[in-house]
Every structure is written in C-alpha cells, then in structure tokens.
Amino acid sequence: MIKYILKRILHLIPVIFIISICIFGIVKLTPGNPIGSNLDPRATAEEKAAERARLGYDKPIHIQYIEWMKRSIRGDFGESYLYKRPVNKVISEVIWNSFILNVVVFILAFLISIPIGIISAVKQYSKTDSFWTLFSLFGISMPSFFFGLLLIFGFSVKLKWFPINGMINPGSTTTGFARVLEVGHHMVLPAIVLTISSLASLVRYTRNGMLDVLNQDYIRTARSKGLSEKVVIYKHAFRNALIPLVTLLGFQIPGLFSGAVILESIFVWPGIGRVMVDAINQRDYNLMLALMMFFSILTLLGNLLADIGYALVDPRVKVDER
Amino acid sequence: MQEDQKINQTQVIGPWKMTWIHFKKKKTAVAGLIIFAILVLGSTFAPFLTPYSLETIDKTARNQPPSWEHWLGTDNLGRDYFTRILYGGRVSLKVGLFAVIISIVLGVIIGGIAGYYGGWVDNVLMRFTEIVMSFPFLPLAITISAVVGAEMPGEYKMYITMFIIGLLSWPGLARIIRGQILSLREQEFMLAATALGLSDRRKIFRHLIPNTLGYVIVYATLGMASAILSESSLSFLGLGVVPPTPTWGNLVLNARDTHILTTRPWLWIPPGLCIFLAVISINLIGDGLRDAVDPKSHR
Numbered sequence: 001m002i003k004y005i006l007k008r009i010l011h012l013i014p015v016i017f018i019i020s021i022c023i024f025g026i027v028k029l030t031p032g033n034p035i036g037s038n039l040d041p042r043a044t045a046e047e048k049a050a051e052r053a054r055l056g057y058d059k060p061i062h063i064q065y066i067e068w069m070k071r072s073i074r075g076d077f078g079e080s081y082l083y084k085r086p087v088n089k090v091i092s093e094v095i096w097n098s099f100i101l102n103v104v105v106f107i108l109a110f111l112i113s114i115p116i117g118i119i120s121a122v123k124q125y126s127k128t129d130s131f132w133t134l135f136s137l138f139g140i141s142m143p144s145f146f147f148g149l150l151l152i153f154g155f156s157v158k159l160k161w162f163p164i165n166g167m168i169n170p171g172s173t174t175t176g177f178a179r180v181l182e183v184g185h186h187m188v189l190p191a192i193v194l195t196i197s198s199l200a201s202l203v204r205y206t207r208n209g210m211l212d213v214l215n216q217d218y219i220r221t222a223r224s225k226g227l228s229e230k231v232v233i234y235k236h237a238f239r240n241a242l243i244p245l246v247t248l249l250g251f252q253i254p255g256l257f258s259g260a261v262i263l264e265s266i267f268v269w270p271g272i273g274r275v276m277v278d279a280i281n282q283r284d285y286n287l288m289l290a291l292m293m294f295f296s297i298l299t300l301l302g303n304l305l306a307d308i309g310y311a312l313v314d315p316r317v318k319v320d321e322r
Numbered sequence: 323m324q325e326d327q328k329i330n331q332t333q334v335i336g337p338w339k340m341t342w343i344h345f346k347k348k349k350t351a352v353a354g355l356i357i358f359a360i361l362v363l364g365s366t367f368a369p370f371l372t373p374y375s376l377e378t379i380d381k382t383a384r385n386q387p388p389s390w391e392h393w394l395g396t397d398n399l400g401r402d403y404f405t406r407i408l409y410g411g412r413v414s415l416k417v418g419l420f421a422v423i424i425s426i427v428l429g430v431i432i433g434g435i436a437g438y439y440g441g442w443v444d445n446v447l448m449r450f451t452e453i454v455m456s457f458p459f460l461p462l463a464i465t466i467s468a469v470v471g472a473e474m475p476g477e478y479k480m481y482i483t484m485f486i487i488g489l490l491s492w493p494g495l496a497r498i499i500r501g502q503i504l505s506l507r508e509q510e511f512m513l514a515a516t517a518l519g520l521s522d523r524r525k526i527f528r529h530l531i532p533n534t535l536g537y538v539i540v541y542a543t544l545g546m547a548s549a550i551l552s553e554s555s556l557s558f559l560g561l562g563v564v565p566p567t568p569t570w571g572n573l574v575l576n577a578r579d580t581h582i583l584t585t586r587p588w589l590w591i592p593p594g595l596c597i598f599l600a601v602i603s604i605n606l607i608g609d610g611l612r613d614a615v616d617p618k619s620h621r
Binding site: 015018019022027029134138140141142143144145146149150152157164254258259261262265276277280281288291292295296299300303 | 594602
C-alpha cells in the first residue's frame with residue numbers, strides 16, 4: 001500500500017512539472033506591462049530597461065522559467081506588484097478566509113447530502129426521491145453568480161437580514177466570540193450558495209452508490225436472515241456506499257476552491273479567489289503564477305487523495321504493487 | 323408472403339425511433355425540450371419578435387423601467403433590454419453549441435485513437451488527457467481569456483471563449499470513448515472488418531465510433547449545459563464575451579453596479595433566469611436521453 005502511494009506521488013512530479021511549464025507559458029504571454037505600474041510614469045527608457053533587468057524579464061523565456069522554478073521550489077514566489085509585498089505573504093493572508101468558508105461548506109454539504117442520498121435511494125421513485133432529484137438538478141443548473149445575486153437582493157437588500165458583502169463590517173474592531181458571530185453572519189449567504197451547488201452532485205452520488213449496493217445479493221441475504229431494515233441499511237449497505245463518496249471527497253476540495261473564485265468576487269469575500277481575479281485584471285504575474293500553481297496542485301492532490309482513499313477503503317480494489 | 327413482410331415492418335423499430343419512444347415517456351425530459359425550443363426559437367427569430375434592432379439607441383429613453391414599448395425597460399444608453407436579451411441568447415447558445423462541438427471532436431478523436439491502438443499511443447494520449455483534466459478549469463479559463471483576449475477586438479472574444487471552453491472540456495468524453503472502444507474492438511464485427519481489409523481510419527470512424535454514439539449524444543447535451551454555464555461565468559467576470567456583444571452572462575454583470583442591483587432588478591434577473599432555464603432544460607433533455615439510450619435503465 002505504501003508502495004502504491006509512493007508510486008502515485010512520484011507520478012505526480014512530472015505532471016506538476018508539465019503543468020508548471022504550460023502555466024508559465026500562458027502567464028508570460030500576457031500582454032500588459034507590469035513594470036509600468038511599478039515605476040514613475042516619467043521614467044526614461046534606461047530606467048525601464050534597468051527595472052526589466054532587475055526583474056529578469058530581459059532574459060529568454062526558458063531561462064526565466066528555470067529561475068522561477070528554482071525560486072518556487074524554495075517557496076519564494078517573488079513579489080506582488082499589486083500588493084507590493086511578497087506573494088507568499090499575500091496568499092497566506094487571504095487563504096484562511098477562503099479556507100474557513102470552504103470548510104464550513106464542506107461539512108454542511110456532507111452532513112446534509114448523505115442522509116438525503118440514503119433516503120432517496122431507500123425510497124427510490126417516491127415523492128421524496130423525485131423532490132431531491134429535482135433539487136439537485138436545480139443546484140447543478142443554477143449559475144452560482146446569479147444565485148448569489150438573487151440571495152443578496154432578497155435577503156440583504158429587501159429583508160436586510162444579512163450584510164450585502166464583505167467578511168466583517170467596515171471598520172469593525174470586534175474580537176473573540178463577537179468576531180466569530182460577525183464573520184458567521186457575513187458567511188451565511190455565500191455558504192448557502194456554495195453548499196447548494198455542491199449538494200447536487202453529492203446527493204446524486206450517495207443515492208446512486210446506495211442503489212448499487214442495495215441491489216446486491218448480500219443485502220438480500222442480510223434481509224432474509226431477518227435483520228431489521230435499519231441494520232441492513234446503515235450497517236451493511238451504507239458502509240459500502242461510502243466508497244464512492246470517499247472519491248468524491250477528494251474531487252470536492254479543488255472544486256470548492258475554484259468555485260469560490262466567482263462567489264468571492266460577488267460577496268467581496270477577501271479570499272484567494274478574489275485575489276486571483278484582481279491579479280489577472282492587474283497583470284500581477286508573480287501572483288498569477290503562484291495562484292495557478294496553487295489551484296493545479298490542489299486539483300492533483302484532490303485526485304490523489306481520492307485514489308488513495310478508494311484503495312484504502314475498498315479492499316476489493318486491487319492495487320498494482322509492482 | 324406479403325403478410326409476413328407487413329408484420330415485419332410493424333415490428334421493426336429503428337434505434338432512433340426507440341430512443342424517441344423512451345424519451346417521450348419521461349415528462350420532465352419533454353418539458354425540458356419545450357423550454358429549450360422556446361429559448362432557441364426566441365433567439366433565432368429575434369428580429370421578428372422585437373421592433374428594435376440591437377444597435378438602436380434612443381437617447382430620450384434611457385434607464386426606463388419596464389413598459390409597453392420596452393418590455394424589460396432600457397439600459398443606460400437607451401437600448402431596448404428585451405432585444406438585448408433575445409440577441410444575447412443567440413451568442414450564449416452559439417458559444418455553448420460550438421464549444422461542445424470542439425470538445426466532442428477532440429474527445430472522439432483522442433479517445434478513439436487511444437482505445438483502438440492501445441500500447442504506447444494509448445499511454446501517451448491518456449497521460450495527456452490526465453494532465454488536461456488536472457488543470458483547474460475556471461482559474462485557467464480566466465487566465466487564458468485574459469492573456470489571449472487582451473489584444474483582441476471585442477467581437478472576436480466570443481470565438482476565444484468557445485475555444486477555451488472546448489479545449490479544456492474534452493477529457494471526460496475521451497476517457498469514456500476510449501473505454502468503450504477497448505471493449506468494442508475485441509468483438510466479432512471488428513474481426514470481420516479486419517478480414518475485409520478495411521483501413522484503420524475506416525474501422526475507427528465508421529465502425530467503432532458509431533457504436534459509441536449514444537454516449538456521445540448524452541455527453542453532448544450535458545456538455546452543452548455546462549458550456550453555457552462556463553460561458554456565462556466567464557462573461558460575468560468580464561473575461562468572456564464582452565459588451566457591446568450581449569450574452570446572458572454579461573447582461574447579468576449589470577448587477578455589479580449596486581444601484582442597478584438594488585433598484586432595477588429587471589436588468590439582471592431576466593438574463594440570469596434565461597441562463598438557468600437554458601441549462602436546466604438541457605440537463606433535463608440530457609437525463610431523458612441517457613435513460614432512453616441506455617437499454618439497462620428501461621424498467
């Protein structure tokens with residue numbers, strides 16, 4: 001098993017490498033001159049050239065790539081033009097804001113979707129089942145930005161129950177528990193949007209996983225042994241239905257973070273997605289590169305976790321131990 | 323003799339008809355088809371449905387609320403908003419359709435070749451597919467769009483958006499097609515094709531791919547739904563199709579202005595609803611098709 005995990009991790013290295021080349025190439029193609037925004041507009045051509053040389057932009061692109069890679073491996077992603085601070089600092093300041101939101105959504109989504117999925121499967125084709133099927137369809141089909149705007153319009157503008165946007169009130173100096181409450185209050189609407197959109201696929205997967213299991217012979221055996229329906233469903237069936245969910249868990253992580261890109265800019269949530277959009281609009285190369293790598297590695301790790309989780313949970317998965 | 327033929331004729335139902343019969347049974351799928359048809363017809367026949375053209379600017383009637391002359395009011399330049407939504411639908415649906423066509427062509431070719439040849443070809447292509455799959459879609463799409471689109475005139479942004487979505491969303495289909503072809507190529511009819519001395523190309527595209535058509539069609543419908551969603555998200559961020567070309571996504575963008583968000587909901591709710599209706603109707607059609615195409619699901 002350890003061998004399998006190591007092998008999978010080794011497989012990741014060339015993939016990360018190729019992705020980094022692609023991303024570097026794409027970002028470097030970006031038109032727009034970040035030096036301009038950093039320098040005095042009256043700077044002479046020589047001063048501009050000196051700035052370019054200082055930043056290493058006068059070198060051929062492959063040399064730039066190698067230098068960037070060398071620094072990145074050491075954890076140094078350069079300085080952000082937009083925030084005038086090291087990229088690491090910028091990211092570490094906002095990542096927790098995204099993280100808090102995502103963790104809440106993650107927990108809510110799983111807590112809600114698993115029981116719904118089980119009930120829908122057990123009572124297949126019942127009214128409950130069709131209701132949740134339609135509900136998940138709604139979640140898949142609703143553009144998250146539109147849904148977010150509708151909630152803002154309804155609950156913040158008309159009913160004034162929740163703040164329109166932000167993570168804390170402007171100029172707020174609350175601490176401790178009051179701060180938690182304040183952030184929580186701001187989080188309600190974005191959390192609802194994100195939870196509903198991830199609920200959809202989770203409910204579908206749980207339901208289908210349960211259905212697959214419920215049709216198997218050993219469930220019939222368990223029933224014919226005279227076990228109660230509760231034991232059959234929760235002890236025998238559900239444990240096996242968990243397997244596909246483990247995979248989904250891995251896929252959900254990167255999805256949440258990138259889904260937050262749009263939502264954070266609507267709710268002005270000071271997280272990583274909003275920084276990403278700002279970085280792109282302002283042509284902040286270093287920040288763009290670092291964030292793209294962050295999202296890619298997150299996606300890869302999610303897939304890896306899914307595979308490993310799958311192999312760990314399901315003894316039937318034959319791991320190739322060569 | 324003649325009677326025999328008659329009986330045969332009534333019993334034989336082609337695969338298309340069969341699919342339609344099963345599709346018709348599902349009310350939600352038919353409802354989806356009707357909603358989708360209305361949206362498509364509405365945007366196709368936009369010039370006949372509204373007296374205004376896309377460019378008509380009426381400076382005397384700016385920022386009007388909905389009225390009999392302007393069903394959904396006018397925008398800050400005095401353009402009829404209902405007209406913009408109809409024409410916006412053209413762009414949104416077109417982008418969705420062509421993005422999905424690009425991804426299907428790529429998915430079918432790559433999946434087909436990988437599945438048929440196997441060995442190192444398969445290995446290389448599938449590694450490549452995995453890499454494309456592990457790109458984070460939205461961050462990458464907005465970056466590419468910002469990079470490639472920055473120096474493009476506005477009217478070409480539509481095509482860039484199509485390509486970005488198409489080029490990033492084929493891996494799922496490629497994997498399905500490959501898996502199908504791996505099992506199909508071992509069947510007897512392929513042995514017959516080989517015995518007839520058919521070329522590889524003919525075998526792949528005339529004999530193997532048509533057998534996966536069911537999957538392709540289902541994938542195409544569901545893929546179009548997500549392509550429309552992606553386009554609207556990109557346009558909403560200002561990184562997809564940009565004004566003056568209207569799309570449902572960039573019409574919702576009006577709501578970024580707090581004043582419009584709070585006081586003129588008719589400017590952003592209708593285009594948002596159109597996106598929702600288009601996506602949900604296509605998803606309903608896709609679900610219906612999946613059940614209709616898949617013989618296992620017929621109860």
